[in-house]
Amino acid sequence: MSIWEYANPKKFMQTSAWALPWVTGLAALTLVGGLIWGFFFTPDDYKQGSTVKIIYIHVPSAMMAINAWVMMLVASLIWIVRRHHVSALAAKAAAPIGMTMTLIALFTGAIWGQPMWGTWWAWDPRLTSFLILFLFYLGYIALWEAIEDPDTAADLTSVLCLVGSVFALLSRYAVNFWNQGLHQDASLSMDAQENVADVFWYPLLVCMAGFVLLFVTLVLIRTRTEIRSRRLKALEARERMA
Amino acid sequence: MIPELGKYAGTVLSAYGVTLALLAGLVALSLWRGARVKRALEAQERRMGRNG
Numbered sequence: 149m150s151i152w153e154y155a156n157p158k159k160f161m162q163t164s165a166w167a168l169p170w171v172t173g174l175a176a177l178t179l180v181g182g183l184i185w186g187f188f189f190t191p192d193d194y195k196q197g198s199t200v201k202i203i204y205i206h207v208p209s210a211m212m213a214i215n216a217w218v219m220m221l222v223a224s225l226i227w228i229v230r231r232h233h234v235s236a237l238a239a240k241a242a243a244p245i246g247m248t249m250t251l252i253a254l255f256t257g258a259i260w261g262q263p264m265w266g267t268w269w270a271w272d273p274r275l276t277s278f279l280i281l282f283l284f285y286l287g288y289i290a291l292w293e294a295i296e297d298p299d300t301a302a303d304l305t306s307v308l309c310l311v312g313s314v315f316a317l318l319s320r321y322a323v324n325f326w327n328q329g330l331h332q333d334a335s336l337s338m339d340a341q342e343n344v345a346d347v348f349w350y351p352l353l354v355c356m357a358g359f360v361l362l363f364v365t366l367v368l369i370r371t372r373t374e375i376r377s378r379r380l381k382a383l384e385a386r387e388r389m390a
Numbered sequence: 391m392i393p394e395l396g397k398y399a400g401t402v403l404s405a406y407g408v409t410l411a412l413l414a415g416l417v418a419l420s421l422w423r424g425a426r427v428k429r430a431l432e433a434q435e436r437r438m439g440r441n442g
């Protein structure tokens with residue numbers, strides 16, 4: 149069996165219908181479990197006090213803001229190279245989710261930054277690249293809505309996605325490129341000395357898994373909607389022609 | 391029920407409030423549009439089935 153079988157809308161609808169209840173259940177379990185663990189059962193940080201609890205929403209949402217764009221990039225490349233409609237529709241379906249994740253990361257970062265840095269916002273490399281990423285999400289969604297022909301819309305949004313990938317990567321690695329700005333280095337590291345303490349790390353891992361599963365759940369739901377919407381438009385056009 | 395958040399209670403609760411509101415809105419919109427498109431497609435298929 150080949151992965152390209154899922155490029156067939158019928159096969160995708162069948163498989164996603166089977167997978168959706170499982171993924172949804174797992175997403176709810178990990179997300180609710182992780183957030184309850186982090187919010188209610190972790191101690192305050194010796195420096196940041198109770199604001200450390202924001203890590204359980206800020207880090208997973210920032211991670212998904214970037215990874216959603218990476219997923220859209222892969223789907224766009226598949227569309228450009230192989231012209232599979234499901235991949236273009238999956239990229240379209242993922243964009244509002246990624247935009248919401250970016251918004252959450254920006255909001256929670258500002259709320260966290262105010263007491264820790266003394267400011268809601270600074271033109272720091274990571275913050276600025278995240279803001280630009282948010283604008284790319286807006287532009288990507290607007291472009292899909294602005295073009296009537298779906299294949300042309302998929303072509304142009306795929307090109308926009310390739311360009312925006314620079315900022316998605318930049319928002320991930322900005323703190324490594326420029327040793328300036330308020331935002332600290334990545335909170336998570338394979339190096340045990342640099343990584344956050346285990347008492348924060350384990351619930352954070354569960355929250356990150358929850359956000360990934362929530363993203364997968366929503367992409368499946370929204371891609372199914374896009375496939376149905378495409379079929380509806382085709383049937384309406386066929387009826388008009390008859 | 392709510393843990394002792396000290397002087398940062400407003401900060402932490404507003405961060406969680408914004409996040410949960412945005413996530414709930416996203417999930418609700420996705421489900422609502424999904425249900426609306428599904429109903430419209432089923433109605434269209436029925437209509438075309440009747441009319442041949």
